Amino acid sequence: MKTTRWTIKELQSLTTSDDGKVRREPDGIVTKVRAGKRGITVAFRYEWFAGGKKHDYSLGSWPKKTLAELRTERDLAKATVSQGIDPGAAKKAARIEAQAAIAATIAESERQAAENLTVTDLFEAWLIDGVRREDANAELRRSFAKDVLPVIGKKMIRELSKQDLLSVLRTAKKRGLNRTLVILNNDMRQMLRWAEKHKPWRGLMADGNPADLMTPKVLDDLKLLDADYNEVRDRTLSPAEVRELRDIFAKLESDYKALPKGQKYSGIRPVNQHVQCAVWICLSTLCRIGELLMSEWQHIDLEAGTWFIPAANTKGRHRKRKDNNVTLSPFARRQFEVLHKLTGATPFVFPNTKGDSHVYTKTVSKLIGDRQCRFKNRSKPLSGRQHNDTLVLAGGANGEWTPHDLRRTGSTMMQSLGVVPDIIDLCQGHVIEAPKVRGTYQHYDYAKEKAEAWHLLGERIEALLTADNVQEFRRA
Template sequence: MAKLTVRQLESLTEADDGKTLREDGGIVGKVRAGVRGITVLFRYEFKLDGRKHDHRLGSWPKKSLAELRAERDVAKTKVAKGIDPTKANKAAKIEVQAAIAATIAEAERQTTDNLTVADLFAEWLKDGVARQDGNAELTRTFNKDVLPKIGKKKIRELSERDLLSVLRSVRERGLNRTVVILNNDMGQMLRWGEKRKPWRGLMVDGNPADLVDVEKLLDADYHEERDRILTAEEIRELRDIFARLESDYSDLPAGEKYSGIRPVTTRVQCAVWLCLSTLCRIGELLKAEWKHVDLDAGTWFIPAENTKGKRGKRQDHHVFLSPFALSQFKRLHAETGDTPFCFPSKSKTSHVCVKTVSKQIGDRQCRFKNRKKPLPGRQHNDTLVLAGGANGEWTPHDLRRTGATMMQSLGIALDIIDRCQNHVMKGKVRRHYLHHDYAQEKAEAWRLLGDRIEQILSADNVIHGQFKRA
């Protein structure tokens, strides 16, 4: 058999479809005529172990005759060594694929090994936690206190010392409560990761959060559960402070007002008296909208999404306003009634931050803060310290506790006080079957509380001492 030539292949037509071409050395071609023209599929025929085999060489004109013959020569050499070239090529391909897979696996392993606290936080935030505020506060605290310090730390190298360093830096600012919350949040994140790939494989020495004893970081006199209650004298003192600050600021010459101590805003004053007289949480109050406040009927509706509690257990709350509480809402309405929100933000498109009032009250009790210097744009004085500081700092939530204790001292039943505070009834069966709303009982409880607050604030009615707990 003569050698095939390019001219011979180029002269092939559709009439040659199916024709077999042969060349010395075992090269066999099969002519195919298709829409793309003439193609010749070549193979190498050989015998190995007494059996006939063939090995694909490729096609012309995609490969030249020279390339096809070179392919044949390589295959022929392997056959001479007793190797099937088709199986050899298949094995080589498998080896290449295995090498690629190994390279990818190694790259993925190295990527996994290099996963950091910031990576875990991002994953946890996306799939592992859903707070009522959309994780806004969680994101803020981690961005402020955790990620700048240990965000780049590899999970496999994370130790309790790293977590303690974060907590100690917060403790140095005198924030015991924040230390507790941050420790709980970091522990929750790490426990979530400990149950899932790839994070659990990185905690080869266990979860470092399990080794942190947060109690050793806190002040000896710190108690997780606050019991601060304002006395009758402190409530009157608070009223007098509000009035004195307004009077003092008003009396300042025009040139001194900028540097003078500004009075507590009407909005904050209203928030204080409403927390005390309705037992609401400060966050519930600051999210309030005027469409939910009926000044004629004297009611305030708090939708479930604005209340505190676990998902699925939050419940709507109806507050029957005492004359005192109603007067505070009317005072507030005169200032913010032109907006949808009782406590609007500067843009008036949403409510203020739920921490606004707590911050403003805390800034005016700076002796209880471990601040080396005033915070930018914030008050830094002791104008709202009560009783000379003898009873410690007070917060908006203490007003809720104080109001509840006042109700208790008035002889109001504990379950009615719980309902006025919108506490979820304990026991699934009771929640399922008992649906009386106690509207009259709650309205009377709020009325009695409002009357007592008015008595305390009345200059002609002095009530001494602290409210008694039953």
């Protein structure tokens, strides 16, 4: 076996015929030539004797390392051996120490990252693992994006306090939306209660859940929630107000048409025909505005005068939802006929601007609310929206009205016409609670009685809108 040192020139001249050649250099380096798919390589090892046994240590290979690097590695190994330390064991220990240092660094980084988790981070985690609502959490995401995250989204959970939660409610209070405050307060409580039970959030709430300090007394003392915030709304439109609403629609249209050319876009526009039809349909069918705005032409038979409302479009828990088949009175059918001329070429009765879906289910409510701005507590008009009092009824004496109040008004009209409450509930699409045995044996759908009720209501509305004298509701 040769005991001469390798030279660069010799290494570069190696061929496959040199495969397996072993060379021992005089300074303890032993090499072996390997010819493989990746070309010619030379493995370098350092050998020494200790305790009567031969030991070796891999230095690496050429050409991955240069000759100078390989011999420097040998010098370090030799120095380590001279201290009675196995360089292989020393290298393994160094690797373990380095890995431990990396693991410690990662753990510290994760700890710091966890300590700096924000309300936005919690909200996103909660949406994924902590809450599942029927709209796939769409309304939660919208409300938090509007009222919560802009105020406290960047706040770290470990620093979150009662004052931060109050800031959210105070900011929303400025818009005069009291019911919104209740919803926001409840949703923030639910999110933080979930955080209390799950890592890493519960570890960040060492001082407790700040929502626990948001007691009714605190909210009441700060006048953040009105005393009647949880009361059921009972607004109905009187017959005089129904007539007044019809007259407002007509006057806005006539005033608009009478404007000189060039001024039509500077005054108050008339109420959109789609909105007018929606108003009269809600009143005459007792439907929810959301059910109407999600409706499709495939579910409406104008010739037969029927409207099918799928259970998926109705309100309530999934297991309690049910389809509703509405028989359209002549009055209600005429509203759909007007709409069909406007949107019949699309699948949706109220299509969005692209025509690929229905409009947002709160669109009509917002449009009607924009024309009752005295009740909105807005400092300035919203961009691209109406800002006037053209739809305020009875001079505002009875307060604001909403599309849902029309559903209540129509129900009250039916009641005054002698329709029994159970039939009114069925017309509204309510699920009537009954003993289980009744549901097992009684399957009559009261379609005839419902059709008669809708027909009576349609006649009552038409008479109301054409009569000279307006009388209040009275029980039949």
